[in-house]
Each structure stands twice: as structure tokens, then as C-alpha cells.
Amino acid sequence: MDTIKGKVRDFLVGELNLPISQEELKDDTPLLSSRLIDSISALLLVEFLEKQYGIEFKPHEVSHDNLDSLDLIAAFVEDKQGGHA
Amino acid sequence: MYAFTPSAEQEALRQEIVDFATAHLNGGEELRDREQEFSREWWVAAGRIGLPGLCIPEAYGGRGLDPLSTLLALEALGYSCRDNGLNFALSAHLLACAAPLWLFGSEGLKKAYLPGLCRGELVAANAMTEPSSGSDAFRMQTVAVEKGDAFRISGSKSFVSNGPVADGVLLYAATDPARGFLGGISAFWLDRRLHEYKAGEPLRKMGLRSCPLSELFFDNMLVDSSFLVGRTGRGAMIFNRSMEWERACLGGCHLGNMQRLLEMATQLVRDQLAGGIPRHERQSASFALADMQARLESVRLLAYSAAWKMGEGKNVTREAAMAKLAVSELYKKLTLEIATLFGAAGLAPGEVERSQRDAVSSTIYSGASEMQKSIIAQTMGL
Numbered sequence: 176m177d178t179i180k181g182k183v184r185d186f187l188v189g190e191l192n193l194p195i196s197q198e199e200l201k202d203d204t205p206l207l208s209s210r211l212i213d214s215i216s217a218l219l220l221v222e223f224l225e226k227q228y229g230i231e232f233k234p235h236e237v238s239h240d241n242l243d244s245l246d247l248i249a250a251f252v253e254d255k256q257g258g259h260a
Numbered sequence: 261m262y263a264f265t266p267s268a269e270q271e272a273l274r275q276e277i278v279d280f281a282t283a284h285l286n287g288g289e290e291l292r293d294r295e296q297e298f299s300r301e302w303w304v305a306a307g308r309i310g311l312p313g314l315c316i317p318e319a320y321g322g323r324g325l326d327p328l329s330t331l332l333a334l335e336a337l338g339y340s341c342r343d344n345g346l347n348f349a350l351s352a353h354l355l356a357c358a359a360p361l362w363l364f365g366s367e368g369l370k371k372a373y374l375p376g377l378c379r380g381e382l383v384a385a386n387a388m389t390e391p392s393s394g395s396d397a398f399r400m401q402t403v404a405v406e407k408g409d410a411f412r413i414s415g416s417k418s419f420v421s422n423g424p425v426a427d428g429v430l431l432y433a434a435t436d437p438a439r440g441f442l443g444g445i446s447a448f449w450l451d452r453r454l455h456e457y458k459a460g461e462p463l464r465k466m467g468l469r470s471c472p473l474s475e476l477f478f479d480n481m482l483v484d485s486s487f488l489v490g491r492t493g494r495g496a497m498i499f500n501r502s503m504e505w506e507r508a509c510l511g512g513c514h515l516g517n518m519q520r521l522l523e524m525a526t527q528l529v530r531d532q533l534a535g536g537i538p539r540h541e542r543q544s545a546s547f548a549l550a551d552m553q554a555r556l557e558s559v560r561l562l563a564y565s566a567a568w569k570m571g572e573g574k575n576v577t578r579e580a581a582m583a584k585l586a587v588s589e590l591y592k593k594l595t596l597e598i599a600t601l602f603g604a605a606g607l608a609p610g611e612v613e614r615s616q617r618d619a620v621s622s623t624i625y626s627g628a629s630e631m632q633k634s635i636i637a638q639t640m641g642l
């Protein structure tokens with residue numbers, strides 16, 4: 176769980192240049208609903224997660240429910256990897 | 261950090277395109293502009309040196325260029341082919357149709373269509389904009405309803421470049437309208453011979469007149485699932501990627517066009533000086549040209565750096581938007597400023613006059629300037 180969050184945090188701050196520091200970006204910081212992540216970045220995040228973790232988002236899974244915080248993202252990835260989702 | 265000098269291969273590529281275009285892609289552009297005429301013959305000629313497939317891998321018939329080399333190639337084309345409409349038609353075909361098909365299409369679609377698209381045998385169009393959705397493209401009304409192994413698509417698209425002459429169309433339609441951008445849009449490849457859609461009459465417009473634009477109409481059109489590009493719901497991602505290619509590379513044509521016009525204006529002033537006009541009397545023109553050269557070089561570097569970064573596989577959302585914004589805004593201004601230096605001659609039908617008309621729409625397509633500012637602002641947390 177921690178490594179997923181760490182990698183995604185690196186990607187968001189380092190690669191997507193979100194205007195927030197690694198320290199400020201908490202596990203429960205709202206990403207999409209706060210507009211910290213814009214719609215284009217959300218799609219880039221989905222691409223990153225699919226490549227990095229070998230998972231596939233179904234159309235309805237590309238949503239706030241799974242992408243709105245590091246906690247939600249990590250839970251979704253773990254679910255997918257565990258074959259639950 | 262990247263080098264600011266082109267490699268030997270990039271120099272050779274530039275020279276090859278300049279030589280070819282100078283010899284084979286010039287002549288008759290004024291007539292085509294007047295008549296709003298697209299030339300298949302010239303398209304096929306462009307295919308002889310792989311212009312329609314610059315960035316597509318060689319395995320699919322392309323030239324396998326990275327984004328920066330693609331930009332440099334389009335700059336060479338813009339510099340040496342005076343038909344800006346043809347240059348635009350080729351770039352839109354390459355960057356918004358062939359490139360996304362290569363990046364997201366199935367192996368079957370790629371093998372079936374990319375070689376023809378790269379060799380100049382096929383013309384492609386991309387259809388996103390609709391009568392009621394332009395900048396807010398993802399609010400589209402065109403819907404694709406899945407029925408077994410196929411989709412039924414209904415709706416219409418507008419301002420489709422190459423629309424009336426296209427053999428293939430990359431079409432975006434809503435597969436889940438309520439979801440919109442996030443998972444609700446899908447991309448389809450249409451084959452003119454297989455899919456039943458109608459193209460409207462070419463629209464009359466002020467510039468880029470040799471690149472025909474039209475509406476496309478879909479009335480319950482049946483499209484087999486094998487023509488889906490990428491997975492269902494991936495349309496926004498595909499469109500976004502294609503727009504990044506356009507924003508990073510299409511400006512090459514504009515940079516080349518601006519450079520050529522600047523050289524023509526410089527020659528004009530030099531001739532005036534050589535003809536005996538005192539230097540101080542032409543100082544305002546010299547200063548204007550010096551200023552234009554500096555501004556052109558600064559946006560050129562911005563475009564090069566965006567394309568270079570893209571080639572490094574980095575996220576270029578902001579860089580591509582900045583390059584697109586800066587190049588197109590300068591294109592519009594500089595073509596007018598240069599025409600002013602030509603006096604009344606700058607208004608007579610010809611290259612200087614035509615370039616002004618051709619430049620106007622550059623701040624609209626691939627996302628209007630306000631949209632580029634909106635993207636840049638979002639990446640700044642605004």
C-alpha cells in the first residue's frame with residue numbers, strides 16, 4: 176500500500192507537476208474534486224497506473240470514486256491486483 | 261539538457277524535404293487557393309518521401325521519426341512548400357489521425373491502414389468538433405450504442421479537415437454520454453468503403469483553402485467492434501494524445517512559413533538599400549525585421565523544447581500548450597506585420613497575402629488560444 180501511494184505521489188508531483196509538495200500531498204488530499212488534478216491529468220494518471228501495475232480500468236472505473244485521493248487509488252489498485260474488482 | 265544544434269540526420273532530413281518540396285510541391289497553389297481545390301496528385305507526390313507518415317514506425321510504412329525530427333521535417337515543409345493548405349492537410353492527417361491510430365489502434369487496424377496512410381495512398385480526417393460543441397468538445401451529441409459485436413452511431417461532426425476527400429476517419433462518439441470525458445467517449449476508425457456516412461459540401465473559408473473542410477453525417481451507421489480504436493471509453497485519452505502531437509509538431513509548418521516570409525521581406529529591404537535608398541530611411545523596416553527574427557527564434561525554441569521533451573517520453577501537457585499558443589499567436593501577427601512591409605503589394609493575391617489568410621485559423625484549431633491558456637493555468641494550479 177505504501178509503495179503504491181509513494182509511487183503515485185512521485186508521479187503526481189514529479190511527472191505531472193501538481194502544484195503541491197510531496198509533504199503537502201496527504202493520503203486523503205482530494206485530487207479531482209478539489210481540482211488539484213485537472214481532467215487531462217486524470218487521464219494521464221490512469222495511463223500511468225495501468226502501465227505501472229498491469230491493470231485495466233473499465234470505462235466506469237475511471238471515476239472520482241477510484242481516483243480522488245491516494246488512499247482511494249491505492250485501494251483500487253490493490254483490489255485490481257488481488258482480482259477483486 | 262538537449263543540444264540546440266540539429267544532428268547530421270536531422271540536417272539531411274531537412275535538406276531532403278526542402279529539395280523535394282521545392283522541386284515537386286510548388287506551382288498552382290494560387291489557383292487551388294482560388295478554386296478551393298484539394299490535389300490528390302500532390303498528396304501522392306508528398307507520399308513519395310513519406311511526408312504523410314513522418315512519425316509512424318517504419319514497420320508500418322512510416323519514416324519512424326521522433327517528435328523533434330517530425331517538427332523539424334514539418335518546418336522544412338512549411339519553409340519550402342508554398343501551399344499552406346496542403347501542409348496543414350498533411351499535418352492534420354499525420355498528427356491527429358495516423359499517429360493516434362498507431363499509438364492506440366489494434367494490430368489489425370494498423371496493418372490494414374497505416375501503410376496506405378503513410379505512402380500517400382489514403383487520406384485521413386479526424387472528427388471531433390460538432391455544431392454545438394467546439395472548445396467543450398466532450399459535450400458531444402454523436403452517440404455510439406453497443407449492440408453485440410458492433411456499434412450503431414448517429415450524429416454529425418463539423419469542420420472536419422480533409423472530410424470530403426478522406427478514405428479513413430478517426431471518429432469520436434459518446435458511448436456513455438453521462439460519463440463524458442472520464443470514460444464516456446470512444447474512438448472509431450471508419451473506412452469510407454465500408455461504413456455508411458455522408459460528407460457535406462466543402463465549407464467556404466478564408467484560408468487554408470486547398471485543405472477541404474466539411475461536415476460528416478452518421479445515421480444509425482453500423483460499425484463493427486473491430487474498428488474501435490483503443491478500448492471502449494478511451495476516446496478522451498486518445499484525442500488528448502493526438503492533440504499533444506498536433507500542439508507540439510504542427511507549428512513546424514507555421515515556423516517554416518514565417519521564416520520564408522521573413523527572408524522575402526528581408527530581401528525586399530536589402531534590395532531597396534542596394535537601390536540607393538539611404539539606410540536611415542529604412543531603419544524602421546530593419547528594426548521591425550530584427551524584432552520579428554528575435555520573436556520567431558524564441559517561439560521556435562519553445563516548440564523545439566516541447567517536441568524534444570515529448571520524445572523523452574515526458575508529460576508535455578503544459579509545454580505543448582505553451583508552444584501551440586506562442587507559435588500560432590505569432591504566426592497570426594507576423595504574417596500581418598510582414599505584409600505591411602510590402603505595402604500595397606502585400607494585399608495583392610500571392611504568397612504574402614495568402615499566408616495572412618492561412619494564419620488566422622491557427623489560433624483556433626487544435627484548441628483555441630483561450631483553451632491553451634486554460635490548460636497552462638490548470639498546470640499552474642489556477
Ligand SMILES: Cc1cc2nc3c(=O)[nH]c(=O)nc-3n(C[C@H](O)[C@H](O)[C@H](O)COP(=O)(O)OP(=O)(O)OC[C@H]3O[C@@H](n4cnc5c(N)ncnc54)[C@H](O)[C@@H]3O)c2cc1C
Nearest residue numbers: 386387388389394395419420421621624625626628630631
Ligand atoms: C481550419 C480549421 C480546421 C479544423 N479542423 C478540424 C478537424 O479536422 N476536426 C475537428 O474535429 N475539428 C476541427 N476544427 C474545429 C476546431 O477544433 C474548433 O473550431 C475549435 O475547437 C473551437 O471550437 P468552436 O469553433 O466551436 O469555437 P468555440 O468553442 O465556440 O469558441 C469561440 C471562442 O470562444 C472562446 N472560448 C470558448 N470556450 C471558452 C472558455 N471556456 N473560456 C474562455 N474562452 C472560451 C474560444 O477560445 C474562441 O475564441 C477545425 C477548425 C478550423 C478553423
